[in-house]
Each structure stands twice: as C-alpha cells, then as structure tokens.
Amino acid sequence: MNVSLEDAHGRTIGDLRVSVTDRCNFRCHYCMPAEGMPWIDRGEILTYAEIERLVRIFVALGVADVRLTGGEPLVRRELPSLVARLAAIDGLEDLSLTTNGYLLAGQAEGLVAAGIDRVNVSIDSLARARFFEVTRRDALDRVLAGLEAIAAFPAVRPIKVNAVPMPGFGEDDVLRFCELARERRFQVRFIEFMPLDGGRAWRSEDVLSGAEVQAMIERIHPLRERPREPHATARVFEFADGEGEIGFINPVSEPFCADCNRLRLTADGKLRTCLFSLHETDLRGPLRDGADDAELERIIRDAVWRKELKHRIDEPGFRPPARTMSAIGG
Ligand code: SF4
Numbered sequence: 001m002n003v004s005l006e007d008a009h010g011r012t013i014g015d016l017r018v019s020v021t022d023r024c025n026f027r028c029h030y031c032m033p034a035e036g037m038p039w040i041d042r043g044e045i046l047t048y049a050e051i052e053r054l055v056r057i058f059v060a061l062g063v064a065d066v067r068l069t070g071g072e073p074l075v076r077r078e079l080p081s082l083v084a085r086l087a088a089i090d091g092l093e094d095l096s097l098t099t100n101g102y103l104l105a106g107q108a109e110g111l112v113a114a115g116i117d118r119v120n121v122s123i124d125s126l127a128r129a130r131f132f133e134v135t136r137r138d139a140l141d142r143v144l145a146g147l148e149a150i151a152a153f154p155a156v157r158p159i160k161v162n163a164v165p166m167p168g169f170g171e172d173d174v175l176r177f178c179e180l181a182r183e184r185r186f187q188v189r190f191i192e193f194m195p196l197d198g199g200r201a202w203r204s205e206d207v208l209s210g211a212e213v214q215a216m217i218e219r220i221h222p223l224r225e226r227p228r229e230p231h232a233t234a235r236v237f238e239f240a241d242g243e244g245e246i247g248f249i250n251p252v253s254e255p256f257c258a259d260c261n262r263l264r265l266t267a268d269g270k271l272r273t274c275l276f277s278l279h280e281t282d283l284r285g286p287l288r289d290g291a292d293d294a295e296l297e298r299i300i301r302d303a304v305w306r307k308e309l310k311h312r313i314d315e316p317g318f319r320p321p322a323r324t325m326s327a328i329g330g
Helices: 046-059 079-087 104-114 129-134 141-150 170-183 210-218 284-288 293-305
Strands: 015-019 065-069 094-099 118-120 159-163 187-191 222-225 234-239 245-249 260-265 270-272
Touching: 015 293, 046 065, 046 079, 046 284, 046 293, 065 079, 079 094, 079 104, 104 118, 104 141, 118 141, 129 141, 141 159, 159 170, 170 187, 170 210, 170 234, 170 245, 210 222, 210 245, 245 284, 284 293
Parallel strands: 015 065, 015 260, 065 094, 094 118, 118 159, 159 187, 187 245
Antiparallel strands: 222 234, 234 245, 260 270
C-alpha cells in the first residue's frame, strides 16, 4: 500500500499546519479589522481528540512535520495537553508552534514539557509605537518577555521571529531586527504581505518585497545566501561576518509553490490544500458521522490529488479565498 500522500503534480506532502482556533487577542492590520472577525461557533471547532485522530491519519500517510497555528493558538485552553497528545505520535518528527508571543511567557515551560520542538514568534516591529500601530495592542514588552522565556529552553531551536513589513516599515525597523538576529541568534524572517486580510485592503503596491528589505539590510550588513532546503518557504542568509541569520519569505514576488509539500487543517475541520485554496474538503462532518480511518484517508487522498499547482496572486482573475488568514493560520 502506497503510504505517501501525493498530488497530481508529483509533489509529496510532508507538512501539516493545524489551526486550533480562529480567535486571537491581537488585531493586526494585515490580518483582521479592529472589531475582530465573526468567530466560528465553539461546537464547530475540532476537539483535541479529533485533532489527534486526524493528525495520526496524516502521519500514517507520511506527514512528519506538524505546526500548530491559529488565530492565536495560545488563547485555546490547555494547549500543552494537545501538544502532549501529538508529541506521542510515532512518525511525527517535528512539532512546532506559531504564536504572537503575548501568552508565551506563562506557557513556555508547559509547552516544552509537553514536547514542542520549535517556536516561531510573530513580531512586526521592535519599536513600541509602531508595534501598537500594526497590532492595535500595546504589547511589545510582553511579547519580548515571551520570546526570552522560550529562548531559556535550549532544546527549542531554532527560534524564528516572523515580521510582516507593512507600509511605513523603514530602515530603522529593519536594523532593529538585524540586531535581534545578530545579538540573540533568533532567525528573523521577513514575510511579504499577502492578500488574506480580513479587511480586504491588500494591494500589491503595499507589499514591501523581500528584495527591498534585503537591499536595506545590505546597505549596512552584507549577506551570504545559504543553499535552499527542499520545500523551504524562506530564502535564508547569514550575515557575511557570521553573526546570525536572516530569512525572506516572498510568496508574492518569488512564489515557492513548485515543491510545496504543505496542507492546512482549519480549526473547524476543513482540509485546505493551498493557503489560497478557493475550495475546502470537510473532514469534521465524516469524522463526526462515524467514518473509519480508511474512509477519512480516502477523502484526504482524493483532495490532495487535486492540490493547486500554485497561487495566482496578481494574475488576471485572481480571487482571494473567502476564509481569511486568521481562520486559516500561517
Ligand atoms: S501558495 Fe499554495 S501552493 Fe504555493 S506554497 Fe503556499 S500553500 Fe503551497
């Protein structure tokens, strides 16, 4: 029996992003409006037992990397108990988490004890006023405390810091992030703004491209590119003087779809074969209707076979998905 999960373009799936909630305690401009989004009813959200069962099936189909996302995953109660369930699954090699860091200081120890391997923290500015402007939360200090709290656990490496440069993001912001990468050895990655915002305000002219940010950095710090890892989303560079790493995730200016090995499971149990999918496959319904693992596997295989070749941002007729970033997860 072929255990790998393949699409019609010859790509093998190995990475699953699991959104555990669509709720968040921040209101980032590039993600949702100030008033938030209409949240998914709690009854429609997968339980931890349901997530565990689905992840077991995906792992049996060759998925080795699982990332927990949101909304903001740490707002979901007892998240370490889910981490412990997933960390116990044979064949799951890398279990990571993407968080805005606000609740991280209080949960770092529990997450590490439960088995988390890596953590990505989203921080869009290291200047307090600008951080507030982007996230609509005066929370930079608390987020940095969360970053330091997880950094205290040497087993959790690498620690990555993700920043979305929005209009007004300038050289001083970039240089602050360079210092963070050089002094604290966090891998800082700049992610291009994508058309997944709840306010539907995305315009391509608002995208600060990876190349533009790289040029800002190289005016001060020469960089040297690392060889690209298979399926990687980021182009990773080291500072030429060897003091740390910087990455660029350029889905708009330099799409990396050709060897994409990623799937997403939404908090309400929908399988998304691409971040920009216009269609979803319901797994929660069959699961709650008593489907056995073989039936769920058949549904997953069928959906994956039809995985999109690539996104079509900036192509004629491009339509953003109905579901926005906060309900898809990173
Ligand atoms: S846009 Fe879709 S196909 Fe491209 S890398 Fe992202 S998930 Fe993969």
